Amino acid sequence: MMEIAKALPTFILFSPLIGVAVILWLPRQKSQWIRMAGLLGTLPPLLFAFFLACQFNFTRGAVQFRQDLPWFSIPLGQQKWNFSYQVGVDGLSLPLLMMTAIIVVLAAIASFSIKKREKGYFLLFLLLEMGMLGVFVARNLFLFFIFFEVTLVTMFFLIGIWGLVNRERAANQFLLYNGAGSVLMLLGFIGLLTLFQTMDFDRLLGIMHDPQIMQMLAQNEMAQKVLMGAFLCISLAFAIKLPVFPFHTWMLKVHTEAPPPVVMIHSGILLKMGAYGLIRFGVELFPTQVKEIATILAVLGLINILIGAALAFVQKDLRRILAYSSVSHMGIILFGIASLNVAGLSGAVFQAVSHGFISALLFFFIGRLYERTRTTDITELGGLASPMPVMTGIFLVGGLALLGLPGLSGFISEFLAFLGLFHTQPIIAAVGTLGLVLAAVYTLRAVLTVGFGPTDTRWRELTDARWTETIPMLTMVGVILLIGVWPAVLGDPIQTTLEQIMARMGG
Amino acid sequence: MPVTSYLALGAVLFSIGLYGVLTKRNAVLVLFSIELMLNAANINLVAFSKYGLYANQTGQVFTLFTITIAAAEAAVGIAILFALYRNRNTTNADEFDSMKG
């Protein structure tokens, strides 16, 4: 039993492949079966993730369920570069892992609206899930990079084939930006590899926090430069993923052109990989370097918050509003990271998880709305609360969560992020609170224009939520409420790990 | 040094062949020019096997192989040319641009 438990991350990681195998075996005409197989295929990772969460020791900050298997090595003269299969879970990756497993199931339900080439879609969908899970469990830079690329390639096809009108341009832009990001990341990783001859994350962690080695490196100017360069490359790569203004244009295209279930995943999980990467590789791996750019991060966060909010205020398309609101909310993650204390960093992780669920909820709603009205232009919509009170009510809850209403998850993350930043950068944080007001402004504009006001005759006959829609939406609302009302459920695992990170940083 | 004159002959032949390959319009002539270049290489091989630093038979053996392969290659080349001629009714190399991207 214990042996099985030890290999849980591996099980989680590769369990989507069961679904892949089943779907490969199904004939392409049986679209109903393929959909069911796609949905069922997302369940094993969820079950394993729950099992892992039950087995997880919340009082330990260090990595748990670590597995280390030699994979291959490259001989280089006297030395050898060893590459291993290393996975593990700690308090930072567990919440994101759980979030991924849950949102993917709901996105699979939302994917029932996909009406062409279902086989290919669900194959890619499950592979994408594997990629995302891999990103969160990998404890090896090489492994991380591979899974990161898996998400990129699968997303490219999902956008390019199943997207809306301008899907191909969106897919191209997605690939260009993220490809550039990947190159930077790879450069950074290779820099680390050449310096320290390893890609093992935990060993690198040990090296980077070893005062002796660091002192030795401090004398070597070249090594310092390589280190700083690697840090900047990696940070930039994740900044593009997050995205940090002005690298956000690709993300707008994806939000407006990709099919709604894919946007759920994209906005809900993939953007959070940027946040996760920044914390894991930026803060955890480069403690001294990140301190130097903390102020820059805070300023970037401020720019994201304010510009995202301002842009979201004047958009007409609901998808664009939400896309810009994501830009704004990622600014809060940057705030949390820039504060470099437990409060701020847990705010960033809280925001990653909470915004994941909120944006997944909102894009689920938009997908269902689009299916009914064939438009997401808010100037055409209005008064939808009359024909569909339940849907609009849930949309309202999502909007309130987005603008940070206490009792819902968005508040906790904003509060913690600001709490953290006020300690280190009070002025920037104070200006940033303006974003809280602006968030209310654009969110209410969107929610009220869509839901309130007189109902257009075109929309009188719209049907309200069916149970296949109500259940996923209520699940997400439930999670949002749970985190909002009882944040300790998410806070406890994060806290111990973050405290350990902070203790290692020595400040 | 007797090897110099052989090498000069090889170089001249090679240059003539290269010139032919690059400039001739007629594909058959291009093929002939390739043969010329091959033979230039053969002359070098033979010359070195006789006057080289470590003179031995290997160079001449290689030459024999090369001649054989050149013959086979010429046969294949001519066959491709025939096929092209049947399709295009021309042997003008300028008009063979199906490799264009």
Next chain:
Amino acid sequence: MSDIAWLIPLFPLLAFLLLTMGARRFSDGVASLIASGAVLISAGLSVGVLIEKVSMVAPTTLRWRWLSLGDQSISFGVEVNQLNALMLVVVSVVSLLVHIYARGYMAGDRRVPAFYAYLSLFTFSMLGLVLSPNLLQLYVFWELVGVCSFLLIGFWYFKPEAKRAARKAFILTRIGDVGLFIAVILIFWQVGSFDWGPIFTAVEAGKVAPEMITLIALLIFVGAVGKSGQFPLHSWLPDAMEGPTPVSALIHAATMVAAGVYLVARAFPIFEASDIALDTVTYVGAFTAIFAASVGLVQHDIKRVLAWSTVSQLGYMMLALGSSGYVAGVFHLTTHASFKALLFLGAGAVITALHHEQDIRQMGGLWKTQRVVGWLFLLGCLAIAGIPPFSGFFSKEEILTAAWLDGRIDVFILGVITAFLTAFYMFRLFFLVFMGGKKAKVEETRVPRIMIWPIIVLALPTVGAGFLAWLPEHGFSHWLTEGTGIAAGPEGESPGWLPLLTVLISVVGIGLAWLRYGRGRVNSAQVEAEPAKEFSIHGLLSHAYYVDDLYRWVFVKPYRWISLALTWLDRYVIAGLVKGIGLLFQNLGRIGSTMQNGQAQTYALVSLLGLVILIMGLSAGRWFG
């Protein structure tokens, strides 16, 4: 009894959950019964708690861990002291009466269960706010009551005005909330705790720098300004009258808008430690009081008159607190809750009788047909005008005393003028609605009994609550401040002429209103003809000093322009840059691809050239070296 105080907010929450889950399965009657029953239990418990607190003043605290933050543990819980025991009763009783009243007022509406669900949620949040033992919890409920207010203002969501009013209310209060938000965070980093106790200890022990205390106090006050509709964030409150009248009575008169005052009272030790903060509170309050009262003079909508009056009275309470009149402020909060709720419910009865007509120019002569409502409304008007022996007289007098004793003569004068204006516009309202000839074109309906009874209940404290001030040995103020370390009010003996002055002023106001509107001199035609000329004083007042227009042109429009400019920038400059880089590489590729003409000879030539360059490059060193 106080040990089970945590149950008080729980029942409305349960009612809310039940009503939300059940949605349309409940009939209107059942829904109202569930909600009212829950509030009834809460009200009963609250009264029990208050009775217990009368004899035992030590605060009771209960808490549970909510979230850990490093070695800090943030907890949730309840704390019962005198102030919030009093507030509990005010909130739950008014809420109960409004629940009952709404059964009559909302009859026939399509979404009665939803209405009761929102009301329950509001009651829960408001009770939770009152019971909060720490600032963070208070902030959480602070926002929740705000969102309930938003939902209820926009209850008739299909009306565009309701939509606008709801949005405005949310955003303007949100601006205030952000101030409180910052204050909460600053306090945490200064004190290391969100709990009131440690905060007060730290402030009193001088552990926090004086400038920081001032900053924090001002930020807390910003929150109070937003919630209590003080200038300059006042303009949402009159617009909030788009909500159903019971909501206006409960949220926008008696309870939620008073939360700002409650907050200042709760955080009073922090304010006391900073003179600047106290001055700000006083002057903002005084200014708001007279500003709103003057606007109230010319409003035509019965509910808007009351709303401006609420703004004005809230300013009065702030004025009291700023002048160190802690007890006076809280006292006025209590009495105001009763008589303003009475007035709103009375207005609701009038509106129901006239088939949802709200324009006072279309009203008149209701005294003859709606005698009960008329009497009750008159009681409310007398109370707010400050005529003895009604409750408003006592609390107003205490406020003016506090201002006088605190040495703020300017504020005192403003207060007296406001009292005069209040008496005038309230009786303008009364005379126009109840006196004169009938103008209503439609037949009046009978006001259902279920709407009358709550008003009668509210009339009791409206008449009697004032006598709390006459308890032997200052019983009320003594009780309220015992064990809190807060002074009841400024030291000194109140001048004997002061009550006479306030009564005189009010009587003059009423008299003038009688002269202008009461004798039947002014008929509806004349009131209608009250000039709407631009740039006259009347125009200035009826547009509320153009504050809304100012905001529109100074904040809303420029923000929109900036956003549009940014959109342009984003769409053309940034996206253009991206596209430009893309095009650059595309063109480079195109140039490269022209070299690929499909002719093997060209390729061979190019590779030959390449070879030559390579060889030259490799041997260049030999040539030049």
